[in-house]
Structure formats: structure tokens, C-alpha cells
Amino acid sequence: MSKKLNILFLASWYPNNLLPFNGNFIQKHAQAVSKFCNVSVLHIIAHNQDEKFKIDTAENNNVYEVIVYYRKINSNSPIHQFQKLKRRQEAHLLGYKTILEKVRHIDITHLNVVFPAGSFALYLKKKFNIPFIISENWTALLENTPTQLGTITKKIVQKTLDNADVLCPVSEDLKQALQKLTANLNYQIVPNVVNTNTFTFKEHSAENKILHISNLKDEHKNITGILDTIKELSKTRNDFFITIAGNGDYHFFNQYALKIGIQENLFKIEGAKSTEEVAQLMQSHNLFLLYSNYENLPCVISEALVTGMPVLTSKAGGTAEMITDENGIVVPPKNNKILLEKLNYMLDNLANYNCKEISKNGINIYSYEAVGKQFLAIYTKLLSK
Known part of the structure; x- marks a missing residue:
């Protein structure tokens, strides 16, 4: 196809004025696809505001972003639940109309996280015959997570999954979870992306410097x-x-x-870091540690690999799919004895890891170029049917 496709990134989560980091991995996927297609993002979010609807638009790294803030309905009575659904639909329609004023038509809807935005992907397919694919990253769909789907939510999720043209979980582990929710057989695993302009390889020092980056939620991490x-x-x-x-x-x-008596000269625990600060920390440390109880496909592992860091991680979600003998070690979750054993081993053997090769392999898998090409191939195949 010589003409660029117009892709609607319909996002259940997306960075916005209220939640600036929410779904930033979706934003990165959009930017990866924008290397090959015209990408417009639509995200809606409830807000305690006077206006019924407020639309923000922006051009961000070659992506047209439309965020619709709609006046929040705080009651949960049955009539108000119906009004919430109606208002969400109105917000989606307003945002969609705003996008069409710029791009005229949409070739494919790329739904990001099945719920709650999936209902609008179904609407666009039924009303305008626009096919849709789903990129899925939601840990709530995994079996071993504390979040459980309600009956109605589960039915909506299943209907959306059943009607998707292609399902794109970020890991084999999540694919297996989706297979228990839907009979849809059209799968293509596509991982999260890393900005390789920010996360770059740098020769690491010979010091044993361990790094952990996360949301610091103890029940999770x-x-x-x-x-x-x-x-x-x-x-x-x-x-x-x-x-x-x-x-x-x-x-x-x-x-x-x-x-618990850890010497102060052995650790530092700090608050939130910007993307650039995370990259700098990864370049100045030489072992990344993640010990989660549950996961999907953590962006921090792919970012660490791209910067050339070997990784020690627990087996949770798709983490084991990211690790080989050449770039790290996987341990069971909640097993401090084995974690201690492998941490000792890795600290003693950091010099044996080829950090340049770790970085090269990471770029080949997680770069914007690599992931963007995978999505373009999916779009092209879908439209050729």
C-alpha cells in the first residue's frame, strides 16, 4: 500500500491532564505506529467539571491526540449507570467527529486495552464496518491477580474479544489467559516498545549497582x-x-x-522519576532487579535490556519470555532464599554478560521501528482480506 493508512488508536488508558502517566505504554505504541501510518488517538475520561464536555487536541511526536473530558456522574444508581454509559458514548462520538475533521476517514480501529473503550470499537465496526484489533496489556485478565472482573464487565470484555479481527496480547502468558475468555483464534503477540533514542547503551561501571524501578506497590512488586x-x-x-x-x-x-537493619551506605530509596531519569539510572547501574508477585510484560525489563543491563526477575506473567541465559535469570516469586542465591551469583558474574549484545538484541525486539513494522504488517494483512 503506497498511501499511508489512517489508524484510530482508541485508548482505554492514555496520559492526560488528570493522570499524566496513565497508559504511557499505549502512547509509545501510537508513536511507533506513526512511523508508518497516520495515527489519531481518542481517549475519554470523567472529571468533576462544569462543562458537560471539554475537548483537548494536540500533535505529539507525529500523533494527533484527542482527549475528551466529560462531566462526572457520581451516583451509582441504576438510572445514573445508564446515564454514565450514554455520556461516555457521547464523549466518544464527539472525539471521533473531531478526528474525522482532520483525517476524513479511518481504515482500522486499534483498540488499546479491551475495557472500557471496547464498546466504541464494537459500535464503529457495526455502524461503519471499520475492523478493529486489540492490543492487550491488562493484568486484570490474568488468573493470578487480585483484581477480579465483575459479571457485567466480563460479558462486555468477552463480546469485544469475540468480535475483534486480531488480538495482540503483549505476551504468550496473556494470550493463554485470553484463550480462556474467548473462542477468537486470531492472535499475534506484539510486545511493548522502548524509545531507543532515550534508552541507549552506555558502558556500565564495574561496581555492583542494583536497580529497581516500579510503582512501589508492595502487594504487586x-x-x-x-x-x-x-x-x-x-x-x-x-x-x-x-x-x-x-x-x-x-x-x-x-x-x-x-x-530491618540494612546499612545506610548500601541503599537509596527515592520517589518518581521521569523517563529520562529512569534511562540515566539504568545507564549508571549494572543489574536490574524485579521481584513481582504478578506481572504482564513489564516495560522496565525491556528498557533495562535495551540499555544493556542483565536482569534478575521473578517468573510472573510474561517476564520469563523476555529472559534468556544470555541476558539474565528468572526466579520463582515469593522465594527469598532462591532470590538471594541468584543475586549472589549474578553479582559475582556480571562481567560475564555481554552488555552490548544484550542491548542489540533488545533493540531488535522492542524498538519503535521493530514494533511499528509488526503492527503495519497486521493492518495490511487485515485490509487485504
């Missing part, structure tokens, strides 16, 4: 498990330093580390 293991590690060696950072309650974990 098991920060206390990491710190308990670091305490045990410090009983036999002190030739290491760990940095933990994220947009959670880092003060609590600072106090926890001191309470």
Missing part, C-alpha cells in the same frame, strides 16, 4: 521481599549498592529498610 533479601545479602558481603525508585510510598520503604 514485593518491595519488602527485595529489602529482606538485601538484608540477608548484607550479612555476607557489602560490595554492592541498590537503588529503588518509583511513584509510590518510598518513605515507608526507607523506614522499613532502616528498621
